[in-house]
Amino acid sequence: MxxxxxxxxxxxxxxxxxxxxxxxxxxxxxxxxxxxxxxxxxxxxxxxxxxxxxxxxxxxxxxxxxxxxxxxxxxxNRLSFKEAYGQQITTSTLLLSMNAVSFEIACEARFALESACAPLAATRRTADHLATMRAEIFRQTQPGLSDEGWCASDVAFHRALVDAAGNPVLSYQLAGAVEAMQPLMNMITFTARSREKILSLHAKIADFCDSGDGAGIEETLEALALYTRQLGQQMAQKKTAS
Amino acid sequence: MxxxxxxxxxxxxxxxxxxxxxxxxxxxxxxxxxxxxxxxxxxxxxxxxxxxxxxxxxxxxxxxxxxxxxxxxxxxNRLSFKEAYGQQITTSTLLLSMNAVSFEIACEARFALESACAPLAATRRTADHLATMRAEIFRQTQPGLSDEGWCASDVAFHRALVDAAGNPVLSYQLAGAVEAMQPLMNMITFTARSREKILSLHAKIADFCDSGDGAGIEETLEALALYTRQLGQQMAQKKTAS
DNA sequence: AATTTTCATTTGTCAGACGTTTAAATGTCT
DNA sequence: AGACATTTAAACGTCTGACAAATGAAAATT
Incomplete structure (x- = not known):
């Protein structure tokens, strides 16, 4: 040396x-x-x-x-997946906030990545993963849930979907992306979004996971992406108007 | 503070x-x-x-x-995409080498992620991206190319495919994954692989990019994944036999 | 006005010191 | 002999004070 x-x-x-x-x-x-x-x-x-x-x-x-x-x-040190997550989330969060990444681009990347694990999640999901998803969905039905609570639950739900793919490397790559971008999206859309609509899509995703329908998961994610993009456009218009 | x-x-x-x-x-x-x-x-x-x-x-x-x-x-400091790449590649490389990630798992994750950008690459690719792909394909036809040279060209080709999706966030996420895993795969499979076979698949991918056929790209990536997995299994058997 | 010189500020590096933590080695008692 | 308490050496964590090197602004000079 x-x-x-x-x-x-x-x-x-x-x-x-x-x-x-x-x-x-x-x-x-x-x-x-x-x-x-x-x-x-x-x-x-x-x-x-x-x-x-x-x-x-x-x-x-x-x-x-x-x-x-x-x-x-x-x-x-043996670099653990957990430590690597943490660094990735910090890096991704800063990268997004410091480089004026458009909502559109972030949204597209996030759903493209998540869709990548849909087919795997459909075949590999365990009872544990399904239980986590259902639990988060239940939490999201509670009317008293704060915006922060909703956001955290949203992240946890998508995290469970990613983990359901049963591939730690994939989890590591995607957890960073999802956890960095979801809060950003919530921040932008929380005033306009309909919890009911998102909730129903989450429920569909969980059902498709349960029945092992990978294509169904992908389609529903697509719908969620579309809705999120629409919200983003609404907010952009509002901003222009004001 | x-x-x-x-x-x-x-x-x-x-x-x-x-x-x-x-x-x-x-x-x-x-x-x-x-x-x-x-x-x-x-x-x-x-x-x-x-x-x-x-x-x-x-x-x-x-x-x-x-x-x-x-x-x-x-x-x-304004965290640039380039700096973030570098950190991601280091982290991913160490994560893979230190955690006994199986070839199967790494391979699955890598192709799942790359497939995620196939549809976008099909619609967004520019002449530049196509030129890079063709150039790397040409390099891969040269018989005198060393194993290191082949590996580097392989990485460059897939990198061009990822960049063709035209989404810097996606590029950032995937470049790390691909650049960390491709050398690992080359190291494992370089004795057994057929350059011709891989080359023909690369050519098909470039053609599908050219014609804007996202599904075609995905199918070809699937075939490449299958072949890579087969090589991995061959090597595993050889190891057991010795 | 342009150029050179001075100068204060700030990081980079060094040397030496002391405190704290820790586990092994030693000692002591039953 | 074995269990427990004590000592001790090694290593990191922190502090102090000092000097070197870089750098841009201000002052001096031509």
Whole structure:
């Protein structure tokens, strides 16, 4: 593990890159302990503070974890699906809010992705997934449900649909997309939407899941997408009018 | 921006979280300058070293950028699609390599996602996208192409297909998935695969894109998925036999 | 007016110190 | 011998103070 003396980047960034490369390439394996900060500072010929800044960069990406005390140190972290979700959601949320992504584009992407798991969800869904969907649908029938509560339930419902596909890689990819975009859509459409209409579509999706009708799920998602897009257009007109 | 004195996490992690929350919530907007390290260390009542570790964590997530000199400092960074790609690819690659994801599952997820953009690609593809696809197909006909070259060209071809959907959010989501999984698949199947067979399927996909036949693209992707899965099974058997 | 010089500000890096945590090693008692 | 308490060394977490390097603004000079 060496750093390039001719690079003009910060030392801590260079060191972080060297260690990151070692992890990605497999030279450092999961749960392997890195040298102590003091040893690293000797190896790279920098101060301990600089090494620490490099390690914090890696920790921010969940590539390492640190443990204090004797026999502690920095260990290569097994990146879990859960941690990866979290990072994806943060990244996706910021990406959408900072890049003026149009409602139309976000909506299209979100439903295209979700439709991708419809056929799988139809064949693989378990009783658990169906129960989660039904529970969220029931929650959505409660008149006292706040807008935040509705939004959370909406996310949970779609999350259950995605998980029903029984493919963790797919779940990881889609959960990030759905969880980042659904709140955005709720924020835009919550004044105009009809809970009843969405609810009935959710119920249809759950029924199609139950009966294993993948095409039915896709069609219903299509309808949901269409309705959401219409709401988006309404809001855009309202905005222009005001 | 305050930190919780009762938390037992590292101070630098708490401070990073406080600033991250401020960015995500919109309290700090793009290109806004954060207080200097000295000012932050006063505000949070910690040393400058601790503040710096927090800032390095945020820099690792591309949430801020720093500039030296007078009137320099840390600025909220506009997260670009390109940066987000990079992070997604790193995360996805590590996730796959560290979690013993089966070839079958990865393959299923990859083609399910790619199929999602087939209908859009059929209607939106431009001459540019088609040209890229044809160029990669031509490259793949060259007998002297190395395995690495083939893999890179394969990724580029599928990337063009994804981009042809004309939805940057979709591109962002799928580019990460495809670029992380395609090399994995090539690594597993490169000894057994028939370049000719894959090439003919690529050509069919390009033709269907040209003629705007979304269903045709999906069917061909399906065939490609099937063939890839078969290769995966062959390799699994070989492994068992040895 | 244009150019050069100065200068204050801010990040990058370093050295050294001390506190805290942790698990292994050691000691002690039953 | 075994269970429990104590010691101890290793390692991270944090702080202080210092200096170097970059950088843009302001002042000085031509």
């Amino acid at each position: 060496k750093i390039d003396p001719s690079s003009k980047a910060d030392l801590s960034a260079q060191i972080a890159k060297a260690i990151r490369d070692a992890i990605v390439s497999g030279a450092l394996i999961v749960d392997e302990r890195l040298p102590s900060e003091a040893e690293l500072s000797e190896q790279f010929e920098v101060s301990r503070a600089t090494v620490r800044e490099a390690l914090k960069r890696l920790a921010a990406q969940s590539l390492i974890r640190t443990q204090r005390g004797a026999f502690g140190g920095a260990f290569v | 305050k930190i919780d004195p009762s938390s037992k996490a590292d101070l630098s992690a708490q401070i990073a979280k406080a600033i991250r929350d401020a960015i995500v919530s919109g309290a700090l907007i793009v290109d806004e300058r954060l207080p200097s390290e000295a000012e932050l260390s006063e505000q949070f009542e910690v040393s400058r070293a601790t503040v710096r570790e927090a800032l390095k964590r945020l820099a690792a997530q591309s949430l801020i950028r720093t500039q030296r000199g007078a009137f320099g400092g840390a600025f909220v």
